[in-house]
């Protein structure tokens with residue numbers, strides 16, 4: 003039961019919830035039960051079947067409807083007197099500006115992606131509204147409190163970047179199944195069914211320029227006079243046979259590696275066209291692309307099963323056939339989508355055949371889908387716990403009870419007896435470019451990089467700005483907005499294509515650029531420094547931003563230990579780049595955090611402790627808990643069996 | 644892997660959680676039968692969690708008619724009085740729970756926990772009791788331990804901003820991931836009665852004060868023949884007197900159970916919804932672990948207090 007002071011703080015509060023997914027459903031329910039009267043909720047997503055196992059406000063009949071709206075209606079059914087306002091919209095829309103945020107007493111995030119989290123963080127800072135942030139992955143979760151000037155902001159700690167792989171690992175020397183998935187999804191699938199104009203490294207230029215002729219490009223075109231079966235086999239033989247032979251001819255590559263084995267369709271599949279023994283006709287009867295399935299055509303059912311090489315090859319050919327016969331219109335403009343059954347089947351089969359070729363263990367469709375779609379593991383219980391903790395923090399924030407703000411970790415394995423571990427929040431990071439005024443510095447080749455590169459790779463991708471404005475002194479170099487006149491737009495577009503040093507107001511070594519996002523009310527300065535050369539593998543952007551840090555997701559060591567006196571090692575909440583429609587990402591950063599050893603622990607066995615004061619810690623427990631930038635999420639993927 | 648495959652529908656619906664605990668655990672869940680007695684807020688949360696997770700069946704016991712208090716932290720009961728129509732709390736909760744997951748069988752049994760016989764209890768794999776008297780907890784727990792097959796027993800209660808879970812898995816074997824291997828582990832649990840009978844002096848160091856405070860209140864309610872949770876500020880002197888007696892008989896200093904904590908628990912016996920969410924979530928996870936036989940289960944008490952924010956496991960077993 004809440005105290006009177008708590009109740010009056012709750013009743014007078016106007017709360018903004020961002021996200022009506024896994025955490026959001028639980029949070030909206032708990033807020034309503036706790037007595038909150040005025041709740042606004044934003045979510046751009048619609049309901050999917052895979053949400054129903056944990057987003058308990060949704061039913062099968064709601065699939066396809068707005069999460070925010072359905073969640074509102076569901077909660078009103080058991081708490082009809084609460085005022086709930088729903089917005090089926092992207093929180094990054096301009097309508098949700100600083101003034102919009104200013105009307106709220108506290109903002110509660112139940113988001114699924116880094117981008118939106120950063121955006122909300124900036125608006126909360128600009129509007130000076132406290133933010134309670136959260137995330138879950140499987141049994142792990144965390145809640146943090148961000149109050150301007152009192153605690154660190156969401157971006158004070160470096161955030162993980164999505165994992166990228168060196169190009170040659172994907173194109174030539176895969177050593178893990180995920181490399182085969184990336185190849186199948188980003189290169190082969192994109193080549194066959196995606197935009198033909200996109201850059202694609204599928205056919206790496208071999209050392210002999212003659213062999214990388216036009217022929218290599220034609221191979222992926224369906225000829226007028228051939229059957230799709232023939233075309234499928236031609237593609238198969240090219241990517242799994244010919245290309246591997248070409249790669250093998252490069253002896254140096256294989257000195258310290260296992261040689262791959264070329265695979266040709268004639269060795270795997272009989273010459274006749276593959277027979278359909280499934281119920282393909284049934285597929286035609288029902289509409290919806292998810293029902294067009296190579297597995298169904300071939301009479302295969304179990305997504306948990308690992309297919310044989312022959313089964314993978316059949317799926318591969320069958321999926322190509324189905325794309326070209328049943329989904330002709332899609333071919334040429336498809337992007338991989340984890341909810342597209344046929345696309346997942348094709349990518350699974352292609353990745354498995356490649357894995358087989360390179361001696362890497364094959365995986366089931368279920369597992370492949372998880373890897374290809376970056377699917378975050380999610381259970382209802384963790385979301386419910388985290389939602390409860392969010393409300394507890396929100397109530398403290400409403401009472402301005404700063405001394406008791408905590409960030410809380412929900413652990414899978416107890417640490418010092420704790421499954422829920424509260425930690426005192428950090429102070430703001432003085433060199434945070436978001437909540438302090440520290441300038442960033444950028445090394446870039448000012449004679450070859452265009453303004454477009456700077457806008458795309460730095461301002462948008464790294465700084466996460468949506469409506470950037472770039473100034474050099476008093477000169478406006480670039481701006482995005484709805485209210486610009488045509489001349490200005492033309493002018494800015496021309497600037498985008500110019501090399502930095504040739505801009506109307508040249509950007510050279512020593513230039514200080516001022517970058518602003520008017521919607522986020524965020525501005526920062528970038529000190530430009532010219533550099534000629536960049537390492538293609540390590541610095542693929544061709545520029546390096548510092549003062550802004552990001553950590554890599556994959557660092558090898560995945561479990562970190564907590565505390566000094568503990569003998570067992572525990573997996574900490576970790577980092578995950580969550581995909582859309584799922585619940586979270588979790589970030590633990592690398593600093594020492596003071597554990598809150600409050601007075602609830604009592605040493606009954608010692609009669610000496612008879613004073614009324616909280617117990618003094620008399621054993622060798624170390625109160626300082628080391629939270630490293632764990633990255634066990636990658637590891638977690640392997641828990642499936 | 645025993646039993647039949649998951650259906651396509653199950654794989655699709657449970658996709659995200661199968662990625663957490665595996666298809667085998669999901670199959671075991673779908674064959675498990677759970678009994679819960681006492682449908683307050685924390686139990687409502689727990690029921691929601693395991694119904695969503697895809698438990699085989701859930702049987703509810705709560706003969707109370709709906710009151711303002713029953714409504715407070717329970718989102719399974721629609722507030723529209725017209726719907727009540729003489730229905731019990733369990734019946735109303737059942738209707739809502741069925742709706743959460745059509746694949747789970749949810750039903751209601753009338754009766755008191757103390758009257759359940761072996762024939763009835765042995766049809767369940769997991770039994771959870773809440774808002775029961777000390778005597779009822781002990782009696783259901785003892786009956787569970789006499790059943791021909793191992794049955795997991797839990798108690799759960801929330802008051803003010805605090806919650807307690809007790810776990811008895813008897814002699815429990817489970818699998819645990821250690822690096823890339825799976826190792827077999829075994830734990831032996833004491834009963835509720837055995838646990839609370841362990842001399843306080845023999846406890847591990849620094850046991851949560853909530854353990855002691857809740858034992859005092861439990862005893863008080865029993866002595867005064869109150870229903871669980873039926874206390875008010877006027878009971879504080881009586882509770883403090885009992886605390887003194889209990890501390891004396893256990894030869895521990897009275898200061899180990901802060902009066903302020905007792906005052907909170909006695910004055911505000913109703914549940915705090917965020918704490919119900921936390922406790923119901925932890926209990927859900929524990930029951931899923933116990934059914935799937937995977938992962939370290941908690942042994943044998945869990946405490947959460949929103950005031951300090953800690954969720955603590957205490958192992959209070961008889962000493963050799």
Ligand SMILES: [Zn+2]
Nearest residue numbers: 155158434437
């Ligand atoms: Zn900051």
